[in-house]
Amino acid sequence: xxxxxxxxxxxxxxxxxxxxxxxxxxxxxxxxxxxxxxxxxxxxxxxxxxxxxxxxxxxxxxxxxxxxxxxxxxxxxxxxxxxxxxxxxxxxxxxxxxxxxxxxxxxxxxxxxxxxxxxxxxxxxxxxxxxxxxxxxxxxxxxxxxxxxxxxxxxxxxxxxxxxxxxxxxxxxxxxxxxxxxxxxxxxxxxxxxxxxxxxxxxxxxxxxxxxxxxxxxxxxxxxxxxxxxxxxxxxxxxxxxxxxxxxxxxxxxxxxxxxxxxxxxxxxxxxxxxxxxxxxxxxxxxxxxxxxxxxxxxxxxxxxxxxxxxxxxxxxxxxxxxxxxxxxxxxxxxxxxxxxxxxxxxxxxxxxxxxxxxxxxxxxxxxxxxxxxxxxxxxxxxxxxxxxxxxxxxxxxxxxxxx
Ligand code: HAM
Numbered sequence: 367x368x369x370x371x372x373x374x375x376x377x378x379x380x381x382x383x384x385x386x387x388x389x390x391x392x393x394x395x396x397x398x399x400x401x402x403x404x405x406x407x408x409x410x411x412x413x414x415x416x417x418x419x420x421x422x423x424x425x426x427x428x429x430x431x432x433x434x435x436x437x438x439x440x441x442x443x444x445x446x447x448x449x450x451x452x453x454x455x456x457x458x459x460x461x462x463x464x465x466x467x468x469x470x471x472x473x474x475x476x477x478x479x480x481x482x483x484x485x486x487x488x489x490x491x492x493x494x495x496x497x498x499x500x501x502x503x504x505x506x507x508x509x510x511x512x513x514x515x516x517x518x519x520x521x522x523x524x525x526x527x528x529x530x531x532x533x534x535x536x537x538x539x540x541x542x543x544x545x546x547x548x549x550x551x552x553x554x555x556x557x558x559x560x561x562x563x564x565x566x567x568x569x570x571x572x573x574x575x576x577x578x579x580x581x582x583x584x585x586x587x588x589x590x591x592x593x594x595x596x597x598x599x600x601x602x603x604x605x606x607x608x609x610x611x612x613x614x615x616x617x618x619x620x621x622x623x624x625x626x627x628x629x630x631x632x633x634x635x636x637x638x639x640x641x642x643x644x645x646x647x648x649x650x651x652x653x654x655x656x657x658x659x660x661x662x663x664x665x666x667x668x669x670x671x672x673x674x675x676x677x678x679x680x681x682x683x684x685x686x687x688x689x690x691x692x693x694x695x696x697x698x699x700x701x702x703x704x705x706x707x708x709x710x711x712x713x714x715x716x717x718x719x720x721x722x723x724x725x726x727x728x729x730x731x732x733x734x735x736x737x738x739x740x741x742x743x744x745x746x747x748x749x750x751x752x753x754x755x756x757x758x759x760x761x762x763x764x765x766x767x768x769x770x
Pocket of ligand 1 (some may be wrong): 642723
């Protein structure tokens with residue numbers, strides 16, 4: 367027997383019903399906010415992620431499904447969705463055209479991580495990206511939209527926000543942080559490496575020793591330039607006004623290198639250690655990093671598998687018809703009727719002749735509203751027998767009327 371690869375899984379009914387429900391709910395809400403669907407390839411040039419997510423990030427440094435294809439190209443399975451969307455945005459010359467564009471997407475992402483509960487090697491994200499809008503009101507709107515999605519899905523959360531500054535305030539902070547870090551002894555191996563490659567990432571190390579060593583680390587939020595401070599204050603005010611509760615986490619730096627200014631994460635306390643259910647932020651320099659005309663950007667992605675653990679599904683509603691034959695002579699009529707009726711409705715059937723009791727059982731199992739049966743009497747009268755499984759009402763109807 368061949369099994370699915372470690373960290374990869376199949377999503378089959380009834381679980382897939384939850385998957386569809388998450389996608390449908392988030393799609394509906396994203397459209398209300400003016401986002402439209404974008405589909406980008408799963409396989410991309412490795413350089414795309416090196417130049418966006420960053421070579422020093424764990425995602426690119428350790429977790430990529432990377433290989434040389436038959437044409438000698440260095441390619442990888444996308445570890446996240448933003449970089450591909452930015453590539454497509456530039457490819458369409460939307461950066462040169464100007465204006466504001468909003469996209470949403472969903473699909474599989476791949477990271478060669480150590481699998482555990484809530485952490486897969488192939489997982490699915492629903493994400494959204496806005497281009498061309500520099501106002502922090504868009505950051506707030508995106509966070510409010512996420513809150514709206516979680517509410518619709520019946521998911522509780524806490525929200526953490528931070529600002530990662532901009533090229534005006536980040537470099538001097540970075541210098542301060544590096545000098546603070548270089549005086550420390552006993553950081554973990556990863557942090558020793560990050561100290562050289564990406565010192566900001568040391569701030570969110572989960573290692574307890576590192577955490578205690580970092581207690582007195584300089585705080586970027588206290589040193590933001592005027593523009594970043596104004597934006598962060600407005601973000602807080604807008605969230606407060608919209609009734610979205612948040613806490614400030616000065617050590618929230620995100621695992622991808624493209625962020626500036628707003629960074630945020632939605633966390634659930636009900637799914638164990640892998641508690642981040644969504645994350646995102648502003649990336650005003652990413653379009654430029656990928657050779658586009660400088661264009662501000664902001665977005666988020668959520669982990670669908672993590673959400674699926676938390677979703678409160680609405681009560682399943684009965685829908686459509688089950689049609690069955692009570693005798694061999696009725697089988698052909700049933701077959702034709704099922705095809706006809708499926709043009710407008712959900713119709714289930716069994717190809718076998720069964721007793722009325724068995725057909726009713728099947729109909730009930732399939733959550734239909736009506737069980738429809740045809741036997742000798744119905745054939746003779748050119749009728750169908752119908753039972754409404756909600757009201758328990760039974761009736762005979764002519765086949766022609768039923769077809770309509
Ligand atoms: P991210 O924080 O790396 O951000 O991933 C977003 C979400 O994907 C996480 O909050 C988590 O729910 C889910 N996730 C990540 N890794 C795994 C995994 N191994 N197994 C299961 N779920 C996982 C991004 O990917 C950015 N592209 C988000 C973004 C969009 N920022 C701006 N625009």
